[in-house]
Amino acid sequence: MGLSAKYLALLLVALVMLGPLLWMLRVALLPQGASLSFESLGGGVFTMESFRGLFVNYGIWRSLFNSLLVGATVTAANVAFCFMVGYALSRKRFVGSKALFSLALITLMVPAHILIVPLYLILRQAGLFDTYLALILPFAVTPIGIFMVKQYLDGVPLSLEEAARVDGAGEMRLLWGVLAPVCRPILAVLAIQTFLVNWNSFLFPFILTSSSDLRTLPVALALMQGHQAIDWQSLMAGSTLAVAPVLIVFLIFQRRIVSGITAGAIKQ
Amino acid sequence: MSLPDSSPSYQPQSGRFGLTLASPWLVTLLLFWLFPLGYSLYLSFTDYHLLRQTTNWVGWENYTTLLSDPAFLAALKNTLLFTVITIPLTQIIAIGLALLVNRNFPGRSFFRSAFFIPSITSMVVVALVFTNLYSRGGYIISLAELVGFTPPENGFLLDSSTALYSIMAMDIWMASGYYMLLALAGLKAVPVELYEAATINGAGRVRQFFSITLPLLKPIILFSLVINGIKSLQVFVEIFVMTSGKYNTSTGVYYVYESGLKRFTFGEASAAAYILFLIIAVFSVIQFAAFRNRRALG
Numbered sequence: 001m002g003l004s005a006k007y008l009a010l011l012l013v014a015l016v017m018l019g020p021l022l023w024m025l026r027v028a029l030l031p032q033g034a035s036l037s038f039e040s041l042g043g044g045v046f047t048m049e050s051f052r053g054l055f056v057n058y059g060i061w062r063s064l065f066n067s068l069l070v071g072a073t074v075t076a077a078n079v080a081f082c083f084m085v086g087y088a089l090s091r092k093r094f095v096g097s098k099a100l101f102s103l104a105l106i107t108l109m110v111p112a113h114i115l116i117v118p119l120y121l122i123l124r125q126a127g128l129f130d131t132y133l134a135l136i137l138p139f140a141v142t143p144i145g146i147f148m149v150k151q152y153l154d155g156v157p158l159s160l161e162e163a164a165r166v167d168g169a170g171e172m173r174l175l176w177g178v179l180a181p182v183c184r185p186i187l188a189v190l191a192i193q194t195f196l197v198n199w200n201s202f203l204f205p206f207i208l209t210s211s212s213d214l215r216t217l218p219v220a221l222a223l224m225q226g227h228q229a230i231d232w233q234s235l236m237a238g239s240t241l242a243v244a245p246v247l248i249v250f251l252i253f254q255r256r257i258v259s260g261i262t263a264g265a266i267k268q
Numbered sequence: 269m270s271l272p273d274s275s276p277s278y279q280p281q282s283g284r285f286g287l288t289l290a291s292p293w294l295v296t297l298l299l300f301w302l303f304p305l306g307y308s309l310y311l312s313f314t315d316y317h318l319l320r321q322t323t324n325w326v327g328w329e330n331y332t333t334l335l336s337d338p339a340f341l342a343a344l345k346n347t348l349l350f351t352v353i354t355i356p357l358t359q360i361i362a363i364g365l366a367l368l369v370n371r372n373f374p375g376r377s378f379f380r381s382a383f384f385i386p387s388i389t390s391m392v393v394v395a396l397v398f399t400n401l402y403s404r405g406g407y408i409i410s411l412a413e414l415v416g417f418t419p420p421e422n423g424f425l426l427d428s429s430t431a432l433y434s435i436m437a438m439d440i441w442m443a444s445g446y447y448m449l450l451a452l453a454g455l456k457a458v459p460v461e462l463y464e465a466a467t468i469n470g471a472g473r474v475r476q477f478f479s480i481t482l483p484l485l486k487p488i489i490l491f492s493l494v495i496n497g498i499k500s501l502q503v504f505v506e507i508f509v510m511t512s513g514k515y516n517t518s519t520g521v522y523y524v525y526e527s528g529l530k531r532f533t534f535g536e537a538s539a540a541a542y543i544l545f546l547i548i549a550v551f552s553v554i555q556f557a558a559f560r561n562r563r564a565l566g
Contacts, residue, residue, distance in 0.1 A: 006368075006373075007375075009368070010368060010369075010375075010379050013365070013368065013379075013383065014378075014379055014382040014383070016441070017382050017383050017385070017386055017441070017445065018382050018385070019407070020386070020394070020397045020398065020401060020441075021385070021386070021389070021397070023397065023400075023401065023406075023407060024393070024397045027400065035405065036400070036405035036406070037405050037410070081292045081293060082293075084289040084290070084292065085289060085290045085292070085293040087289060088285075088286040088287070088289035088290040089286075089290065091286070092283060092285065092286025092287075092289070093283060093286070094283035094284070094286045094287045095283070095287075097286065097290075100290065100294075103297070107297070107301060109498075109552065110301075110305070110545070111498060111501070111502050111544075111545060111548050112502070113502045113504070113520075113521045113524060113541055113544065113545075114304075114305060114308060114541045114542070114544075114545050115300075115301070115304050115305075115308075116521075116524055116525060116528060116529070116537075116541065117308055117311070117524065117528040117529075117534055117537045117538050117541060118303075118304035118305070118307045118308040118311070118538070119300065119304050120528070120529065121307070121311075121534060122299075122300075122303070122304055122307065137296065137299075137300065138296065138300040140292070140296055141292055141293040141296050141297075146293065171285055175289075196388060199390070200388075200389070200390035200391065200392075202390070202391060202392050202505050202508075203504060203505060207525070207529055218390050218391075218392040218393070219392075221392050221393065221396060222392045222395075222396075222505075222508065222509050225396065225399075225509070232400055235396055235400075236396075236397070236400070239393040239396050239397060242389075242390050242392070242393050243389050243390065243393055246388055246389055246390070247385065250381075250385065250388055254381070257388070258384075258449060261446070261449055261450070262449060262450060262452075262453035
């Protein structure tokens with residue numbers, strides 16, 4: 001294959017892969033009421049009015065706030081808790097600690113759809129349905145995170161902790177002062193992954209809330225459709241708002257995201 | 269992220285401290301996983317319904333009713349069809365993409381990112397964008413007409429013969445970059461000397477691919493098939509957003525959602541969820557067995 005043929009193929013594939021997202025952005029920037037067609041795309045007018053409309057007419061700021069709040073809380077909780085649990089499973093021997101690790105692996109394999117009905121019912125009965133806690137508590141400690149931290153700590157030599165103990169460090173100081181900095185790479189990967197998963201999450205935020213004040217961005221977008229006639233400009237503007245942070249996080253943390261995804265696979 | 273330091277005299281027994289550290293997980297595991305799983309299993313043998321006063325034990329009735337319910341069987345069929353078609357196509361495209369950007373060349377990281385980006389965007393967004401693309405005015409219809417294909421009158425999604433396949437195509441588009449990344453990780457582990465030796469021995473590119481690259485990629489491919497399979501058997505969001513299960517696109521999880529959260533027949537919905545769970549478990553066991561066999565063979 002000649003060099004130019006290879007680049008032609010690459011550009012074509014890139015166009016297929018990015019085309020839908022470029023289309024999304026173009027439609028978001030079309031004037032309200034403009035009809036969509038292949039031809040209208042190149043055409044002249046670009047306007048931010050659909051973005052403005054999202055905040056003025058659709059109150060999208062509330063969903064943005066919800067997504068940020070839930071994403072940040074779940075990420076902070078998940079990183080802190082998974083670090084604690086991963087440390088316990090890697091370093092401590094207590095009754096059932098081996099069995100617990102197996103349990104963490106099993107929970108990874110049980111498909112989440114099985115929780116749709118019971119989680120809905122249980123949170124209803126507990127009075128947590130349609131609250132922020134419903135969006136946070138069930139996702140505050142994920143087995144995948146525990147697994148990641150435990151695997152990482154298993155590879156960290158004990159000498160560091162022994163030295164710290166000799167210096168008289170207590171358990172808490174050992175955990176947060178000595179091991180947390182050592183685990184920073186894996187905790188960063190976990191934080192990025194948790195945030196992205198939560199930011200994009202739809203199923204559980206959708207079924208565990210009912211009031212529009214509690215909708216996260218994906219839920220708000222999915223339910224915005226079919227109000228009256230479909231307002232594609234606004235929908236695509238909202239979609240752009242949902243995708244932009246993901247792209248920014250990706251561009252900044254590209255290496256960590258890629259290593260997080262591939263690390264799991266290579267170990268198999 | 270720091271907790272107050274304990275006093276130097278605090279030397280708890282290692283085990284008890286370990287249990288304390290693990291307790292946040294144990295609590296959420298119990299409340300939001302173990303108990304719901306058991307509760308749902310119990311419900312699947314009852315006629316629990318939001319509007320009914322009493323709840324009765326009905327044995328296997330939910331299961332037998334479901335397995336003769338055409339709507340549920342159609343949903344299962346769609347789920348299996350979805351899985352069987354998207355998994356191999358996604359995998360083949362992923363390997364193709366990986367081969368395109370494996371060797372170093374100017375602009376490689378741009379193309380790699382471009383191929384990967386769809387897979388980290390939100391499924392709701394992707395589903396909305398493609399709903400637009402598949403309807404009149406979207407460029408996919410224009411392109412289809414350009415190559416002489418007559419799309420359905422109301423677009424690809426409002427037609428039973430094309431809706432499910434259109435959603436599959438979108439899923440393949442979205443997921444292939446992710447599996448490309450896994451394939452690239454596998455390719456990195458292939459020693460360059462193998463190719464050099466093969467070239468010296470006169471093996472062409474195609475021959476090299478089938479006798480060196482593919483066998484060495486096997487573990488990664490199997491891993492990809494397993495996780496993609498578990499994901500595909502639970503397809504829901506795109507169905508909800510794009511067709512609401514109409515036009516012959518209902519799937520297993522969509523059926524669970526409709527039965528449980530729209531009709532409030534919690535017993536039946538739980539049974540449906542467990543049937544699907546069983547299918548996923550069988551699928552995973554088969555895959556893992558395949559894993560083990562390959563490994564034993566070398």
